[in-house]
Structures are given as C-alpha cells and as structure tokens.
Amino acid sequence: MNDDRQHPRRGSALSDGDFERALRARHREAIDSLSPRVQAQLQQRLRALRAPATGIRRRHPAWGLAAACSLAVVFAFGIHRRLADKNTSVPVPTVAVSGNNDSGELVATLDEAPDLYLWLASDDANKILSE
Amino acid sequence: MPTVEVAAATLEQFLSGVSARAFRFAELGLRQREDALDAVQDAMMRMLGYRERPAAEWTPLFWSILRRRIVDLQRRSAFRLRWLHPTAAHADGDDGAIDWADAGPDPSRNQDSREAYARMATALAALPRRQREAFSLRVLEELDVAQTAQAMGCSEGSVKTHLSRAREMLKRQLEDFR
Numbered sequence: 001m002n003d004d005r006q007h008p009r010r011g012s013a014l015s016d017g018d019f020e021r022a023l024r025a026r027h028r029e030a031i032d033s034l035s036p037r038v039q040a041q042l043q044q045r046l047r048a049l050r051a052p053a054t055g056i057r058r059r060h061p062a063w064g065l066a067a068a069c070s071l072a073v074v075f076a077f078g079i080h081r082r083l084a085d086k087n088t089s090v091p092v093p094t095v096a097v098s099g100n101n102d103s104g105e106l107v108a109t110l111d112e113a114p115d116l117y118l119w120l121a122s123d124d125a126n127k128i129l130s131e
Numbered sequence: 132m133p134t135v136e137v138a139a140a141t142l143e144q145f146l147s148g149v150s151a152r153a154f155r156f157a158e159l160g161l162r163q164r165e166d167a168l169d170a171v172q173d174a175m176m177r178m179l180g181y182r183e184r185p186a187a188e189w190t191p192l193f194w195s196i197l198r199r200r201i202v203d204l205q206r207r208s209a210f211r212l213r214w215l216h217p218t219a220a221h222a223d224g225d226d227g228a229i230d231w232a233d234a235g236p237d238p239s240r241n242q243d244s245r246e247a248y249a250r251m252a253t254a255l256a257a258l259p260r261r262q263r264e265a266f267s268l269r270v271l272e273e274l275d276v277a278q279t280a281q282a283m284g285c286s287e288g289s290v291k292t293h294l295s296r297a298r299e300m301l302k303r304q305l306e307d308f309r
C-alpha cells in the first residue's frame with residue numbers, strides 16, 4: 001500500500017516517502033501541542049456524550065413527580081367540589097322528633113318535608129342506616 | 132493506522148483516542164476553533180448511534196461522518212459570510228490562527244514547530260477540498276486506501292488521483308520542508 005511513497009522521483013529533492021514522513025512528524029507534534037483550553041473543551045465534550053443518558057434518567061422522575069402533584073391537586077379539587085355539591089343539593093332535613101312518640105305528628109312532618117325522601121334515597125342515608 | 136484506534140475496546144475509548152486528531156482535521160478544513168470543536172462533537176455524538184457496529188468499522192465511519200459535518204459547516208459559514216458579513220468574507224483574523232499550547236520545555240523549538248505546522252496547514256488549506264481530505268486521511272491519519280475511499284465516499288482510484296495531485300502541490304509549496 002505504500003508503493004507510491006517509496007520511490008523518489010527524479011529531480012525532486014525529497015522522496016515522496018520522506019516528504020510524507022516529515023509532514024506526519026509535524027502533524028504529530030501539532031496533535032501533542034493542543035492548547036490546554038482546547039484539550040479541556042474536548043474532554044468536556046467527551047464527557048457530555050455520556051451525560052444525555054443520565055440526564056434523561058434524572059429528568060424523568062422530575063416530570064413524573066410534577067405530573068403526580070398536578071393529578072393530586074386536580075383530584076383533591078374534584079373531591080372537594082363533589083362533596084360541596086352533595087352538601088348543597090341534598091340538604092339533610094331536620095326532623096323534629098317529639099319525645100311523646102306521637103306517630104300522627106311524625107307522619108305530618110314527613111308529609112311536609114319531601115326533601116327527607118330525597119335524603120333517604122341518598123348514599124349518606126344508606127351509610128347511616130347500615131351503621 | 133494509529134495504534135490507539137486499533138486497541139480501543141469501547142467506542143468511548145476510540146473517541147477519546149481520536150478526538151485530538153479529529154480536532155486538527157476539522158481545524159484544517161474550517162480554520163475556526165469553535166466550529167472545529169462543534170464538528171468534532173457532532174461527529175462523536177453521531178458515532179454513538181453506531182455503537183453496535185464492529186470496531187473495525189469505526190475508523191472509516193468516524194472520519195466519514197466528521198468529513199461530512201465539516202462540509203456542512205463550510206457551506207453554512209460561506210453562506211453566513213456572503214450574506215450577513217460580506218466585508219468579512221476574506222478577513223483573516225484570529226479565527227484562522229492555529230491552536231497551539233504556549234508553554235513547553237523548549238520555547239524555541241516549540242515556536243519552530245508551531246511555525247512549521249502553520250506553514251503546512253496553510254498549504255493544506257490552499258488545496259482543493261477533496262485533495263486535502265485525501266492527503267489528510269491517507270497520509271496524516273494513516274488510513275489505508277480502502278478506508279480513505281470509504282471515508283471520502285469515492286473509489287480507491289479517485290483517492291489515488293486526489294492524493295497524487297495533493298502531494299505534487301504540497302511538495303511545490305513546501306519544497307524545503309523537513
């Protein structure tokens with residue numbers, strides 16, 4: 001592969017091989033003589049090649065945590081709204097129960113408070129009844 | 132081929148071993164330190180996508196990627212200079228300076244080496260792009276003809292032609308080079 005370098009040309013002061021060797025030697029010196037600044041920058045860029053993988057690993061939990069926090073806030077807000085709606089839409093009627101167990105009076109009270117039937121059909125009433 | 136590239140067991144080792152050479156190659160093509168660093172970094176990042184390829188393929192693949200990246204940056208830079216800074220198109224300020232460590236055990240020799248390399252870099256920069264690529268890869272980076280052809284995306288015959296012309300031009304310009 002070096003055939004074209006070994007034979008000096010007639011009339012040329014330096015053979016191709018010698019000429020190339022001289023240039024290669026200068027080139028090698030140049031490689032060894034990079035300024036500290038460029039050497040540092042090359043090292044830094046080499047390190048940066050390994051960084052993206054770890055960077056992604058580091059970034060993923062951060063995004064996950066932010067998403068989880070957002071979901072928690074939305075969930076809490078939704079629950080709060082739902083409870084508030086329940087409290088306002090189905091008011092628990094106050095049933096006056098007299099101490100003398102007068103059934104006629106109780107029936108009259110039920111007749112006057114249709115919201116009581118709504119409340120009786122609600123989940124809250126079922127909970128209370130099951131307790 | 133440089134030993135460090137053959138011995139590289141992992142892609143990271145390969146990239147670490149080739150980074151300084153890649154910078155000099157990019158610097159010759161771009162004549163601008165930051166652009167050269169960016170080109171090297173881009174090429175290294177793209178190489179990560181070829182991690183699974185056999186280690187024997189890394190060398191021509193890396194130089195091919197870097198070469199194409201340099202061409203992209205050259206075009207972008209030419210466009211920038213032509214349209215945004217027309218007066219700076221031929222300016223030769225600090226940006227074109229060769230990067231070189233100031234400190235050294237022998238300041239006089241260091242200065243000689245720097246000047247010699249600057250001459251060599253100027254002569255290489257004056258070559259047509261394909262000739263410069265062929266000479267840099269084949270002679271300075273010591274890729275074989277097949278690898279050089281692969282890196283340059285051309286036939287082995289074209290590599291030899293570019294190389295021969297580059298050598299003639301350089302010998303004319305660097306007659307007294309030792």
